[in-house]
Amino acid sequence: MGATASCPSSASAAAHPRLVVTHGGTTAHPAVYDGHGRTVAGITVEANHVIVENYRVTRPKAPGIEITGDDITVRNNTVTSPHGGDGDGMRFFGDDLKIQHNTVRGASNPHTFDFTIRDNNCETLKASQALMFEDVQHVTIVHNTFAAPTDHAIGLAIHSTSAPVRGNRTNPRVRYEVGIDASSRPGYRGPKGAALSDRSRPGPAPVRSGLRRREIP
Template identity: 50%
Template sequence: MGGGIGGAVVAAASAPDCTRHLATPHEANSARPGDVVCFDGDISGDRLVITKGGTPREPVTYSGRGAAVHGITIEADNVVVEGYRTDRPEAPGIELTGDHITVRNNTVTGPRGGDGDGIRFFGNDLKIVSNTVSRTDNRNGHADCMQTFASDSPPSRHVLIEGNRCRRVDNMCLMAEGPNDEDGDGKGSTSDITVRNNYCETLTASQALMFEDVRNATIEGNTFAAPTHHAIGLAHGSTGAHVGGNELDPGIGYEVGIDASSMAGYEGPEPGGEP
C-alpha cells in the first residue's frame, strides 16, 4: 500500500527544510517560486488561507511540520501544502481550488458544519496524497471524506488520490460529480481521476466511492474496510472506468455497480448491479 496506509501521517520527520520563515500567513505574499514557507507564529486558532503560489516547475511549499490550524483553504495555483493538523474545523476541513496543487501528509479530524466534508477539491492537476481524514459526521449533511462537484465551481481533471486514510467516515470516501450531473452547471468536463491505494471505512452510505459524469476514472489497489452494499458506483455517463486489485470487506455485496450510460470503455470485474 501507499505511504499513508499503514499508520499515522508523517509531518515533521520528512518535512523539507524551511527557506522562508514568516510570522503569519498574512505575510505570505512575500513568498517566491521554490520557497518552502514555515510560519513561526501561533496560527492554531485561525483557518490557513493560501492565495500565493509559485510556478509549475517551482511551486511554493507551505510546510506545517505538524502545526495545528483551524482548517485550510487554498485559492492559488502551483502550491504544495503539507504536514498540518486540523481538529474539528469548519467543513470542509481542507478546500483546494486551482491548478497544480499538492496536498499531502495532513490530518483532518471531525470537521463540523456545512456538509461535514473532510476535503473538497476543484481544478486541474491535483494531488491528494497520504492524508488522514476521520470522524466525518452526517448530522449536518452528507459528510464525505473527499468530494468534488461542478456547480459554479471548476470541474476537476487529472487528479491523483493516493495513499489516503478515510477512517470512521459517515458518508462516502469519495463523491465525484461532473458538470453534467443533475446539479452540475454543464461547463467543461470532470475526468481522469485516479484513486489508488487508499484505505476507506465508510459507516452509513450504500457505496464507498461514487462517480457521476466522471470520465476515465482509475480505481485500483484500495482497501474497502466496511460492509457497504457495494464498493463503487458509476453513473450518469461515467465512461472509461478501469477497476482492479481492490480489497473488499467480506460484507460488501458486490464491487461495482454501474448504469447503462457508463458501460462504454469499462474494464474491471463483472458489475453486480445498479450504482
Template identity: 50%
Template sequence: MTSTERIAIGAAALLGVVACAGAAGPAAASHAATPAADATGAAECTLRVPTPDDAERAEPGDVVCFTADLADERLVITHGGTAERPITYAGDGAAVDGITIEADHVVVEGYRAERPEAPGVVMEGDGITLRGVTVTSPEGGDGDGIRFFGDELRILDNVVTDTENTEGRHADCMQTYSDDSPPSRNVLIEGNRCEGVDNMGLMAEGPNDGEGDGEGTTSDFVIRDNWFETLDASQALMFEDVQNVTITGNTFAAPTHHAIGLAIGSTGAHVGENEYDPGIGYEVGIDESSLPGYEGPEPGGEP
C-alpha cells in the first residue's frame, strides 16, 4: 500500500467510513491510520480482512477485524506486533470454533467459542493478552478451556463454562505445564469466571515437577478477582514447581476439599483476602518443599 493510499483511507476512517463490522463487510482489506476507542472502550478496526490468512498485512498497532464468517473454523493467530505496539484481533462477539495463538505481542478479544475442540483456547508466545473471550463446553482431548505458555501473558475477563471430566478427561478451566512447551512467567489472571468446571480452575505445573523434561522456570503469577466454581476436584487451584504466586481477591464458590494446593517447590506464594465457600475443608494445602517464603492463612494440611 502506498503512503498516499494509507493517508486517504485514514481520512475516511476519521469520518466514520471505516468501522468494525464483525463478520460483515467487504471482501477487500480496509486499512485505517489510527485506532480510536468507542463508547465501550473497545478499539475500532484499522484493518478489515476476510480471514486470518490475510492478517499478514497487519502492522504493529493495528486493530484487525475479520469480515468472513468464522463460526465453523478455528481462529489461528500467527502474526504479531511489537511489545510497544501489539496487534489487536477484535471479535466484537463473533463466533469461532476455538482459538490458537502462536504469535508474540497480540491482543485477542471479544470472541465466543461454543463446543470447540479442546483446549478451547491455546496461547503460546510472549506478550499475549486474551480478553473478553467465552468458551463453552470444550470437547475432546482433556477438555480444558484455556491453555497458556510463554512470558508476559494476560488472561483477563474471560468466561469458561461447562468443562466435563467424561471419558477420563481432567477438564480444567485453565492449565499450563512445561513438559514439551515453554514455561510460563509473568502471568496475570484477572477478572475471569470459571463456571461449572468439573476439574480445577487452574492447574499450573513447572518444568521440575517430575513429569517431563522441561527447561526454565515457571514463576511470577498474579491471580486476582476471579470466580472459581470447581465441581469435581480436590482443590480449585493447584501449583507444582511454580514460584512466586500471588492469589488475592478471588471467590472460591464450590465446596472443594481445600481451595489452593502448593507442592513440589512452589515457594514464595502470597495468599490473602479471598472468599471461600463454607464447605471448603481448608484454604491452603502445602507441602514442606513449598513453605519457604509462604505468606497467607495457616495451612490446613497437605496439598
C-alpha cells in the first residue's frame, strides 16, 4: 500500500515505529490505511487521495500526525503526549483535507493551523487556545469538544475571514469560545468573539502548519 516504517532510536519507539505513507490512490478510490487500533510512534502522509483511520499515536516526536498532500481524510485516531519540537499533535499542508473524530491529549503547545475541523476532541492542552488559524479563508469549525480550560478555544487571526463556527462544546472555565482579530471579522459567523491579542497568538512561525485558503465541505 506504499506505507513504510521509520526507525526511531528508543526501544519503545522501535517497537511501534512511525507509519510513513508515500503512495495514495485516486479520487474515486483513495488508498485506505486502517490501523484497527494499532499503536504507532507517529504518522506521516506524503501522498494524495489517502484515508488514515483507527490508529493510536503514543508519545510521538511532534508532530504526532503530519499530512502533506491533497484529498486526505484523517479520522478516528488518538494522539497522546507528543513531545519535542513545537509539540503539535497534528500538522497539515494541502487542499481538501477532512479531519474528523480524532482525539489529541497531552499536547504541550498544540497550535495546529488552517484546516476544517469537525467532530474532534481536544483535551489537556497547555496553551492560550486549542486551535489557531492564520491566513485561512472559509475554514469551518463545527461540533468539536474542547475539554481543556484554555483562555479561549479557537483563535482566528491574520485575515482568517468567512469562518462559520457552531455547535462546539467547551470546558466551563474557557473564558470565551473564539478569539478573533479585526482582520478576521469580515464574514465571521459564530458566537461573539473576543479581541485576540498578540499574546494569544502562537510563536514565530505563523504558517508552520496549514491547509491554506480552503474550506472542506
